Amino acid sequence: MKLLIATSNPGKMHEFRLLIDLPELELVAPSEIGLKLEVEENGATYAENAALKGRAFSSASGMLTLADDSGLEVEALGGLPGLRSARFVNEAGATDADRRRFLVAHLNGRLRPWTARFRCVVALVDSQGKVDLAEGVCDGEIVPQERGVNGFGYDPVFWIPGLGKTTAELDTIQKNQISHRARAVRAILPKIQEHLSKS
Numbered sequence: 128m129k130l131l132i133a134t135s136n137p138g139k140m141h142e143f144r145l146l147i148d149l150p151e152l153e154l155v156a157p158s159e160i161g162l163k164l165e166v167e168e169n170g171a172t173y174a175e176n177a178a179l180k181g182r183a184f185s186s187a188s189g190m191l192t193l194a195d196d197s198g199l200e201v202e203a204l205g206g207l208p209g210l211r212s213a214r215f216v217n218e219a220g221a222t223d224a225d226r227r228r229f230l231v232a233h234l235n236g237r238l239r240p241w242t243a244r245f246r247c248v249v250a251l252v253d254s255q256g257k258v259d260l261a262e263g264v265c266d267g268e269i270v271p272q273e274r275g276v277n278g279f280g281y282d283p284v285f286w287i288p289g290l291g292k293t294t295a296e297l298d299t300i301q302k303n304q305i306s307h308r309a310r311a312v313r314a315i316l317p318k319i320q321e322h323l324s325k326s
């Protein structure tokens with residue numbers, strides 16, 4: 128059986144491949160089946176956005192599809208950037224590094240720790256359009272100095288106090304032990320296994 132992962136982010140794809148390692152299940156990226164879809168993430172919640180993406184990719188491919196939506200919630204910023212994490216810098220061509228600098232610039236001068244949380248919702252959508260959802264969170268804090276070169280996005284400034292490292296200093300196996308995406312995926316795994324057992 129094949130499972131389409133509705134992402135064009137190679138960092139996420141790498142995490143998903145290690146997280147969902149089931150016999151007889153092949154994970155497929157949209158680019159591997161020539162599928163290019165831009166889905167407008169205009170939902171009011173992570174769950175709505177994940178379901179929007181999942182439905183669009185599933186109906187375009189006819190495949191069982193896993194989509195995710197995630198974001199970073201910073202306590203001192205009232206939970207921002209949250210749903211707007213990918214568009215936090217409102218400029219065409221802004222990079223992950225620009226978003227990290229913008230975030231730290233917003234926090235500079237505020238009392239530390241800069242408590243924060245990653246949140247992820249995954250949506251599993253079958254070929255009939257049925258949606259199952261699961262959520263995971265990962266608690267940490269934002270640090271002013273970037274550390275580490277692994278991961279993607281905000282990882283170099285997201286510090287896990289219990290480990291004394293940023294998530295960019297963890298390898299994928301270590302990040303998958305604690306991350307928001309890993310927790311959401313683990314919670315949806317039984318639903319994926321149900322589909323496998325029916326196939």
Ligand code: IMP
Pocket residue numbers: 136195196197198199212213214223226245278279280281282294306308
């Ligand atoms: P989306 O889920 O692709 O919409 O991502 C939302 C934003 O959160 C993007 O800027 C990502 O880079 C960032 N983000 C999501 N998950 C992670 C993560 O595991 N590490 C670092 N940044 C992340």
